[in-house]
Amino acid sequence: MLLVGASLELRDRYGQTPLIVAPIIGNTEAAKLLVHSNPDLLYLGDNNGLLPIHIAAQYGQKDVLLFLLNVTCDNLTSCPYDPKSGAQLLHYTIRAELYVVAIDLVRRYPSTIDESYTYPDSITPPLTMLANKPLVFLGQFNWRARLFYPSGPATKDKRSQAIQLVKILCEHAGRNHPLDRYKEAFFFAGENGIVEIVEELAETFPDILWVTNGDGRNIFHVAVLYRRGKILDLVYRIPKAKRYMIRAAPDRYKNNILHMAGKLPSLNEIGCAALMMQREVKWFEEVTEFVQPFQRGEKNDEGKTPEELFDTEHQQLLKQGEKWIKSTASACAIPSVLFATLVVPSTFAVLNIQQSYKIGKHADFVGSFAALAVLTLITSLISLFTFLSILTSTYTKADFLNTLPRKVLTGLNSLYFSISFTTLGLSWLICRTLLGPDMMLFMGLSGLATIPALWFLASQHVLGKMVFTHFARTEERHPLLFTRSLPTTFQTQR
Numbered sequence: 001m002l003l004v005g006a007s008l009e010l011r012d013r014y015g016q017t018p019l020i021v022a023p024i025i026g027n028t029e030a031a032k033l034l035v036h037s038n039p040d041l042l043y044l045g046d047n048n049g050l051l052p053i054h055i056a057a058q059y060g061q062k063d064v065l066l067f068l069l070n071v072t073c074d075n076l077t078s079c080p081y082d083p084k085s086g087a088q089l090l091h092y093t094i095r096a097e098l099y100v101v102a103i104d105l106v107r108r109y110p111s112t113i114d115e116s117y118t119y120p121d122s123i124t125p126p127l128t129m130l131a132n133k134p135l136v137f138l139g140q141f142n143w144r145a146r147l148f149y150p151s152g153p154a155t156k157d158k159r160s161q162a163i164q165l166v167k168i169l170c171e172h173a174g175r176n177h178p179l180d181r182y183k184e185a186f187f188f189a190g191e192n193g194i195v196e197i198v199e200e201l202a203e204t205f206p207d208i209l210w211v212t213n214g215d216g217r218n219i220f221h222v223a224v225l226y227r228r229g230k231i232l233d234l235v236y237r238i239p240k241a242k243r244y245m246i247r248a249a250p251d252r253y254k255n256n257i258l259h260m261a262g263k264l265p266s267l268n269e270i271g272c273a274a275l276m277m278q279r280e281v282k283w284f285e286e287v288t289e290f291v292q293p294f295q296r297g298e299k300n301d302e303g304k305t306p307e308e309l310f311d312t313e314h315q316q317l318l319k320q321g322e323k324w325i326k327s328t329a330s331a332c333a334i335p336s337v338l339f340a341t342l343v344v345p346s347t348f349a350v351l352n353i354q355q356s357y358k359i360g361k362h363a364d365f366v367g368s369f370a371a372l373a374v375l376t377l378i379t380s381l382i383s384l385f386t387f388l389s390i391l392t393s394t395y396t397k398a399d400f401l402n403t404l405p406r407k408v409l410t411g412l413n414s415l416y417f418s419i420s421f422t423t424l425g426l427s428w429l430i431c432r433t434l435l436g437p438d439m440m441l442f443m444g445l446s447g448l449a450t451i452p453a454l455w456f457l458a459s460q461h462v463l464g465k466m467v468f469t470h471f472a473r474t475e476e477r478h479p480l481l482f483t484r485s486l487p488t489t490f491q492t493q494r
Contacts (some may be wrong), residue, residue, distance in 0.1 A: 009038065015047035023056035023064045031064050035071055036308075042072050045274035051080050054089055060096035069101065073110060081105075086112030091123045094130065100159035102126075106168055113172055115181070123180070127169050131188035131197050136162045146181055162197050170200040179205045186211070190219045192229040202234070208438045209238070209246065216252035217260075224260035227283055232290070247291060253299045255309075263308035264317065273320035274400065280317070281401045284310055314397070322395040325404060329390040332415060336384035339418050372425035377416035386411035 011017055019041035022031040031052070032460055034041055045051045050058070053072050056065035074081045080089055086105075090112045093102045105112055106126075119125050130136070133413050139160055173182060186208055198219065201208055223231035235243055241471035250256050255263075261284045285307075288296060297305055304312065390407050393399050427448075 009041065009044060011044075012048075015045070017041050017044050017046075017052075019044070019052045020046055020050075020055050023052055023061050023068070024059055026059070026064060028060040028061075028063045028067055030065060039071075050088075051085070052084075054092060057089055057092035057098070057101075057141060058094060060098065061470065062098050062101065065098065065101055069105065071332070081111055083114035083117035086114075087117055087119060087123055090126055092127070094126055094165075096164075097133070097136065097158060099158060099165050101493075103161065103165050103168060106165070106172070113169065115178075116214075124129070125185065125211055127166070127173075127182055127185035127197065127201075128188060128471055130162060130166055130169075131185045131194055132190060133162070133361065134192040134194055137194045137196055165286075166197055166200050170204045173201075174204040179208055179211070183211055183213075185221055187213050190222040190228065190231050191226045193223075193226070193231060194436070195230045195234070198231055198234065200388070210249075214384040216250075218246060218249060220246055221249075221251060221257055221260050224287055225263060226259050226265055227279075229286075232287075233285055244292075248295065250298075250300075250344050253302075254298075254308070256291065256295045256298050256300075258284075258287055258291045258295055258298075258306035259300055259304075259309055262306045262308075262313060264313040272319055272324060274322075274324045274404075276277070277314065277317050277321035277397070279402045280314060281397045282308075285401065311397075318395065318397065321400060323391075326391055329387040329411070333387040333391075336380045336387065336415055336418065338379035339422055340384060343373050343380065344423070346373070357420055369425055369428055372421050372428065376421040376425065379414045379421060383411050383414035383418055386414065420450060423450065423452055 008276075009017060019034045020033060022028075029428070044053060052382075053065065053068040055070055057074060078085065086109055090102060090105060093105060113126060124132075138155065181204065184410060185197065186201050189201070193244060209219060217225070220232060220235055222228075235246060238246065247257055264280070286308075296307070298304055300309070302309075329377075349453055386407055390404065390411065
């Protein structure tokens with residue numbers, strides 16, 4: 001039997017009407033029929049006071065939410081757009097990453113971000129929620145990190161919508177809200193490296209650059225502590241006098257900005273201990289160039305200089321990196337020993353076969369194979385000696401920055417060529433002795449023979465990252481930030 005009229009207002013034990021159940025399962029057509037039959041259902045909430053429009057946002061049902069947003073009015077007693085209910089609705093919308101709906105909601109109903117409303121613990125302010133969604137703002141990652149995350153049209157649209165929402169929220173904040181209301185979002189954005197939010201809030205509230213968190217740290221302390229190079233670059237958009245004051249400011253424990261670089265962050269995107277140590281040393285060196293010379297010798301409350309703090313904090317990481325490098329170098333030295341050991345007897349074996357059975361009618365047969373054998377021997381020995389030198393390194397922090405990456409590069413390249421020359425020599429031998437002097441066939445076999453070498457390189461991608469990091473900056477940066485015109489708000493006097 002079909003329910004009609006007032007009978008549609010029947011509730012289950014959770015206080016849910018049929019119009020609350022429809023958004024849960026994403027049934028837009030059912031929602032339309034229910035609203036057409038009884039519009040009052042739009043304003044009947046469940047036991048928690050959530051209306052159908054809240055449920056649609058809570059479950060991320062975009063189509064149902066858009067429909068309910070168009071048919072739910074704001075001039076009734078149980079209005080979902082008043083400061084309390086509207087803040088909850090916006091919270092669910094942003095949590096579901098329905099940014100285009102959130103933009104429409106804020107524009108149509110500014111009461112959803114009313115400055116007089118105090119957020120309860122169950123509801124996170126909009127900008128704070130966005131500041132904790134770093135994956136949405138993929139532009140803040142370098143190009144290598146973006147390879148591991150989706151970057152299709154839908155993702156780009158979501159990113160642009162999120163940035164647009166940030167601009168709208170900051171624009172509204174500048175007109176109505178006090179600075180302290182956005183302090184939490186500002187520092188979360190700094191921790192997560194979301195430049196867009198930091199820039200917009202700094203444009204809206206220039207004095208927010210001077211605000212400190214509970215540990216007495218400003219946004220640039222936080223940027224250095226969490227290794228956010230793009231956030232740190234923003235200091236170059238501040239007049240020199242203020243720039244000096246911000247860089248020299250200590251936190252409540254008398255740690256200067258270089259001490260922040262000496263601390264080991266609790267969260268790091270790199271899992272390999274050796275890579276992490278290399279990046280840490282590289283970051284410390286970059287921040288050392290950033291600070292004033294006298295700051296390098298300043299001591300904190302524990303009586304430690306930045307370098308002493310770095311050594312203490314990274315002692316365990318240094319040992320883990322040393323252990324990883326040694327085990328990897330030992331593993332890479334094994335094929336080098338095999339190739340160097342087998343290439344000489346195999347060459348003499350080929351010579352004996354050639355003399356006994358008179359194979360290889362062409363004079364270049366033995367010479368070509370011997371040349372490949374010599375190249376294999378040379379590259380194998382270079383690789384072996386390089387990896388042995390890695391095993392006997394001192395493993396200081398300077399070694400992780402310069403010496404070890406260069407040795408790894410030499411060892412990997414020589415081992416790669418050793419594998420290639422070995423497989424090419426084998427292909428040449430098979431082709432000329434068994435299949436005849438067919439050059440096209442040899443080229444085909446040679447192509448297949450390169451697969452082991454390529455597979456070896458792919459399996460050692462972590463070592464490749466170490467080499468790449470040695471020749472790259474710690475984080476992809478924008479030099480234009482150093483030279484472009486300063487916005488007037490950044491130059492506002494304190």
